[in-house]
Amino acid sequence: MEILLMKQRVAEMEQEANKLRELQAAATMETGGEEDTRMETEEEKSAADGRSVYVGNVDYGATPEEIQVHFQACGTINRVTILCDKFTGHPKGFAYVEFAEPEHIEAALTMDNSLFRGRLIKVTPKRTNIPGFNRGRGRGTYRGGYRGGYRGGYTGYNPYRGRGRGRGRGGF
Secondary structure (H helix, E strand, O other): HHHHHHHHHHHHHHHHHHHHHHHHHHHOOOOOOOOOOOOOOHHHHHHHHHHHEEEEEOOOOOOOHHHHHOOOOOEEEEEEEEEOOOOOOOEEEEEEEEOOOOOHHHHHOOOOOEEEEOOOOOEEOOOOOOOOOOOOOOOOOOOOOOOOOOOOOOOOOOOOOOOOOOOOOOOO
């Protein structure tokens, strides 16, 4: 009896899968047969960075529309991006304003130390991150690890120390 029920469920699941495939095929036909999932190329990103400014010390309650109104005297704005923390979703306190033309950046830089929602905002040209550029090699200081020398002596009885059958040091 259970085998028949399982076979029936499998058949239902296969029918659903076929329906989903048909719907997906119909959706790709409507969009012209080609999915528009392309990402911006590096040239497009660097060109957008060349037309953008960084805006720091932005009020946490600010909206992109308010920032756009504040900067619209500088020139035509393509987009305003307020960066948010990916875990909490709260704004980080800075934004990027992308202009239509690179010439508008000079006008936007004059807005440095201007008052926006009761705060002095910082406006600088947006810099492009170079992948792997500042990854901690050759900083000049030794970070972490044991370099020899005296590590301390007897620390006394610690009631929170594990008493199980572990391997001893290091917690491996």
